[in-house]
Amino acid sequence: MNRVRSVLAGHSWRHWAAWLEEPVSVAPLAAFRLVFGAVMLFSTLRFWALGWIEDHYIGVPFTFKYYGFEWVQVLPPGWMYALHAAMALGALGVMLGLLYRFSALLFFLSFTYTELIDLAYYLNHYYFVSLASFLLIWVPANRRCSIDAWLWPGVYGKEAPRWTVLVFKLQLAIVYIYAGLAKINTDWLIHALPLRIWVPANDKLPLIGPLFSWKATPYLFSWIGMLYDTLIVFFLAWPRTRLLAYLTVIVFHTLTGLMFQIGVFPIVMIGATWIYFSPAFHERLIGGIERAAPIPFLAAGPLRAKPAPRALGMMLVLFFAFQLVFPWRYLAYPGNVFWTEEGYRFSWRVMLMEKAGTATFYVTDRKTGRKGVVDNSEFLKPHQEKQMAMQPDMILQFAHFLARHYEKQGVHDPLVQVEAYVTLNARPSRLLIDPEVDLAQVEDGWKPKKWILPYEDESL
Amino acid sequence: MKTNSTLVLFLLFAVPGLLLTGCGTEGEGTPDFDREEMLLHYSANVIKPAFQGLQQEAENLDSQVGAFVDAPSAAALGSAKAAWLSAYAAWQSANAFNFGPAGEDGLRKGLIEEVGTWPVAVGKVENAITAADHSLSGFDRDARGFLAIEYLLFGGGEAEVLQQFEGSSSRRAHLKALTADVLARVQDVNEAWEGYEAEFVSNNGTDAGSSTSRLYNEWVRSFESAKNFKVGLPAGKRPGQVQSEPQLVEAFYSATSLAQLKAHLQAIEDIYYGGGEGDRQGPSLKTYLDNVVGGTALIAESEAQWANVMAALEAVPEGQPFRELIAAEDPTVEALHTELQRQTRFFKSDMSSLLGIAITFSSGDGD
Numbered sequence: 001m002n003r004v005r006s007v008l009a010g011h012s013w014r015h016w017a018a019w020l021e022e023p024v025s026v027a028p029l030a031a032f033r034l035v036f037g038a039v040m041l042f043s044t045l046r047f048w049a050l051g052w053i054e055d056h057y058i059g060v061p062f063t064f065k066y067y068g069f070e071w072v073q074v075l076p077p078g079w080m081y082a083l084h085a086a087m088a089l090g091a092l093g094v095m096l097g098l099l100y101r102f103s104a105l106l107f108f109l110s111f112t113y114t115e116l117i118d119l120a121y122y123l124n125h126y127y128f129v130s131l132a133s134f135l136l137i138w139v140p141a142n143r144r145c146s147i148d149a150w151l152w153p154g155v156y157g158k159e160a161p162r163w164t165v166l167v168f169k170l171q172l173a174i175v176y177i178y179a180g181l182a183k184i185n186t187d188w189l190i191h192a193l194p195l196r197i198w199v200p201a202n203d204k205l206p207l208i209g210p211l212f213s214w215k216a217t218p219y220l221f222s223w224i225g226m227l228y229d230t231l232i233v234f235f236l237a238w239p240r241t242r243l244l245a246y247l248t249v250i251v252f253h254t255l256t257g258l259m260f261q262i263g264v265f266p267i268v269m270i271g272a273t274w275i276y277f278s279p280a281f282h283e284r285l286i287g288g289i290e291r292a293a294p295i296p297f298l299a300a301g302p303l304r305a306k307p308a309p310r311a312l313g314m315m316l317v318l319f320f321a322f323q324l325v326f327p328w329r330y331l332a333y334p335g336n337v338f339w340t341e342e343g344y345r346f347s348w349r350v351m352l353m354e355k356a357g358t359a360t361f362y363v364t365d366r367k368t369g370r371k372g373v374v375d376n377s378e379f380l381k382p383h384q385e386k387q388m389a390m391q392p393d394m395i396l397q398f399a400h401f402l403a404r405h406y407e408k409q410g411v412h413d414p415l416v417q418v419e420a421y422v423t424l425n426a427r428p429s430r431l432l433i434d435p436e437v438d439l440a441q442v443e444d445g446w447k448p449k450k451w452i453l454p455y456e457d458e459s460l
Numbered sequence: 461m462k463t464n465s466t467l468v469l470f471l472l473f474a475v476p477g478l479l480l481t482g483c484g485t486e487g488e489g490t491p492d493f494d495r496e497e498m499l500l501h502y503s504a505n506v507i508k509p510a511f512q513g514l515q516q517e518a519e520n521l522d523s524q525v526g527a528f529v530d531a532p533s534a535a536a537l538g539s540a541k542a543a544w545l546s547a548y549a550a551w552q553s554a555n556a557f558n559f560g561p562a563g564e565d566g567l568r569k570g571l572i573e574e575v576g577t578w579p580v581a582v583g584k585v586e587n588a589i590t591a592a593d594h595s596l597s598g599f600d601r602d603a604r605g606f607l608a609i610e611y612l613l614f615g616g617g618e619a620e621v622l623q624q625f626e627g628s629s630s631r632r633a634h635l636k637a638l639t640a641d642v643l644a645r646v647q648d649v650n651e652a653w654e655g656y657e658a659e660f661v662s663n664n665g666t667d668a669g670s671s672t673s674r675l676y677n678e679w680v681r682s683f684e685s686a687k688n689f690k691v692g693l694p695a696g697k698r699p700g701q702v703q704s705e706p707q708l709v710e711a712f713y714s715a716t717s718l719a720q721l722k723a724h725l726q727a728i729e730d731i732y733y734g735g736g737e738g739d740r741q742g743p744s745l746k747t748y749l750d751n752v753v754g755g756t757a758l759i760a761e762s763e764a765q766w767a768n769v770m771a772a773l774e775a776v777p778e779g780q781p782f783r784e785l786i787a788a789e790d791p792t793v794e795a796l797h798t799e800l801q802r803q804t805r806f807f808k809s810d811m812s813s814l815l816g817i818a819i820t821f822s823s824g825d826g827d
Contacts, residue, residue: 056822124825196753201666201816204495213492261667263823350825356813358805363699372699373801375688383820389809402699409700421805423813426754428761429805 020166021308023159026143027282028275030097032168033141034289035271036132037095040107043264044088053080056121057114061379062401064119064387064394067444072116086110094136097146101137108133119394120384124350125265128175131323132272135171138312139164145286150295161308167316168275173233174323178348180230187338187353189226192218193425194354202259228252236276249273260351333448338424339432339455341391342448357389357422357432361402367412374402390422392433392452399439416440424455493743493751496664499671501734501742503657510554510727511562511650517547518646521609522639529632532625534618541613545716548606551576552723556682556731559674560660561652571649572685575605575642578710582611585634592630594637607711609638614713668818676745676817679731680807686724687800690717694786695793706783717782722773729766745811754814762806765799772799 047053057080066072075083087110093103112130115121140160142148149156187193195218203213211217228248235245250270257266330343337344338353361374376385379401388394399416406414416439423429430453433439437451524543528536558570568574584603588594596604612635615621625631663671689710691697696704709717734744749755776785776792785793812819 050821052822121822123823193753197814197816200752204664261818261821261824265823354813354816356809358809360801360804365699368702370696370702372701373692373697373797374699375692381820383822386809386820406699410702411700414699421809423754423810426752426814428754428757429810 020163025279026160027286030144040091097142100142104136120387183226359389359420364415403440498743517550518643578607706787715781772796
């Protein structure tokens with residue numbers, strides 16, 4: 001019996017591996033590369049043009065670190081610009097398919113380093129960009145419609161192993177489905193919160209604005225949003241509903257893009273979901289571009305059907321296993337994840353709650369007993385302060401910084417306490433952190449943070 | 461086939477939503493509030509009158525100072541001082557609108573930095589007088605504005621000040637240059653508001669650059685500056701300060717710090733209610749709050765705390781200059797600072813969260 005099972009398992013493993021290695025059209029991958037590169041180039045140049053490199057990364061006395069990435073430092077101004085130049089060049093290289101693998105690696109490294117500089121600017125869609133650009137490093141997306149294929153005809157090929165396309169579909173599926181599942185909670189579905197706060201705030205949008213002052217609209221949007229996120233990839237994957245589903249993608253992301261200050265995210269998703277279209281569709285698209293391009297592509301090059309190295313396969317399995325498991329870590333912590341934020345990040349919880357706080361830090365000189373009140377704006381940019389005031393691990397980091405800073409200023413053995421009043425989904429604000437605890441003595445880690453005060457639900 | 465899939469999508473996305481539309485709580489969260497009307501009310505009935513009143517006072521100050529420097533006398537000095545007190549009181553009602561025409565623009569800082577900076581750099585003022593440099597063109601904002609004028613008018617006993625002016629034409633010219641500079645800046649803002657009003661009213665969203673966001677942000681900043689710079693810092697409430705620093709109080713030379721603070725906090729209250737005494741009609745931040753989810757509860761808590769702030773303010777004795785109370789670390793000042801600190805969260809994070817106002821330009825988490 002056991003032998004039969006192991007044989008079957010072995011057979012099915014080989015079967016699956018062979019299926020994943022089967023050659024399919026490389027056109028969807030080439031199109032993804034073009035769109036992703038273009039959007040990232042636009043995004044990087046936009047960030048630069050808005051003066052955000054300076055706003056975010058120059059002359060900041062303090063940056064919030066990612067746990068485990070404390071070594072990532074903000075660089076001197078010239079290097080911050082150089083880093084963004086590298087990011088733009090990487091994106092351009094990806095878009096054009098020029099020195100493609102190198103460009104993808106350059107983009108992934110420069111983008112990810114930049115994002116790791118300051119936790120205050122964490123965004124789920126930046127996390128998605130890092131993951132997607134990491135995947136791009138390992139796939140031959142430059143086989144068609146690329147400068148590489150023109151310069152080195154050996155690169156050209158019409159096919160690629162199935163897994164190279166599948167990984168992107170899987171990546172997007174994880175993003176959407178987890179974002180949808182996160183919306184299945186009482187506040188979102190029953191109380192239509194936070195949309196009852198956010199929707200009316202947009203009642204002055206042209207044309208559709210008046211719709212947003214209807215009482216029903218937030219409820220409708222909450223349910224549609226949850227169903228959209230949870231199910232859209234299935235409708236995109238199913239040929240019969242694909243076109244309609246894609247139109248939904250455009251409408252949905254355009255609408256959220258108009259309503260919320262979410263930057264390039266809508267374009268990223270509208271572009272990325274293209275990959276669900278059929279090979280035939282992409283074939284027409286990529287073929288059309290190749291024919292229209294002023295440079296001839298040599299349609300020679302045999303497909304090198306080398307199977308993926310086993311190590312790469314293992315790495316990708318771990319990559320996705322991590323993504324599937326990590327978002328559930330919040331279950332290991334007591335309390336409400338919206339309140340404690342233990343396990344909140346890297347879990348595709350997007351636009352899920354309206355939370356804000358005011359954190360007042362008190363620093364006491366243990367020798368003189370003199371107690372002072374910190375003016376946070378002396379050290380933090382408004383966005384940093386806003387993010388810090390409602391997230392316990394950031395409050396702790398800032399408290400440690402204050403202890404170091406004021407010790408240097410001559411405060412003896414500083415005692416740092418915080419009074420952090422936080423409002424969650426329009427409920428009256430209450431204390432997030434035990435105001436008696438000396439945060440200078442508390443270490444961060446994976447264990448539950450006992451200094452976070454419990455959150456009792458209060459209906460509205 | 462196409463029809464079927466459309467139907468499937470419709471059923472999945474629309475029906476549950478429609479079913480749920482009846483489930484909302486009544487009252488709150490049904491916005492029939494028009495931000496554009498609110499902005500118009502603030503512009504026409506709060507902001508413009510404040511700047512216009514300030515301009516009248518600045519004109520009066522400039523002309524009284526002109527009379528004094530033309531013919532210095534004890535009486536003329538008295539009139540100039542009275543004009544300064546009256547003008548600076550008007551400034552307290554206008555110091556919270558540092559956006560648009562009164563905001564930063566290139567090298568020009570916000571109006572509050574241009575005319576309301578303290579403590580005054582006495583050395584810089586005296587050096588300019590010695591050098592007969594009355595251009596006021598540098599970046600030394602701590603050597604011009606209302607509080608530099610205050611230093612020159614109130615910086616010593618009456619006889620001493622009179623003697624200083626009689627003996628120095630450069631001092632007379634400098635004082636006149638200072639009042640003319642304040643007047644010119646206030647005039648600029650007033651003129652620009654006429655043209656800006658339409659833009660202010662029509663920029664009716666809640667994004668980071670919207671008028672609601674700017675008005676709200678500057679209002680909170682004004683409250684915070686009263687707490688931090690008019691009370692906290694002089695009282696030595698910053699970590700690292702080892703004692704109170706009474707020389708840092710606002711309006712040090714005229715010894716009117718407490719009166720200025722009262723006028724400032726009254727202005728903060730008036731902005732919240734959308735008007736001054738007896739004229740609190742018109743859509744305001746308060747009525748806006750009354751029309752959003754959770755607004756009623758916040759109004760009750762916030763106003764209860766504000767009553768504590770006002771009570772703590774009343775409890776500060778008026779007979780003694782504020783700077784002396786601060787030097788003595790008087791417990792009423794400490795209590796006032798505590799109550800102001802307790803107010804912050806209601807104004808700062810609770811209110812912006814409930815109103816759905818974006819307060820920074822950085823992107824949020826997209827969906």
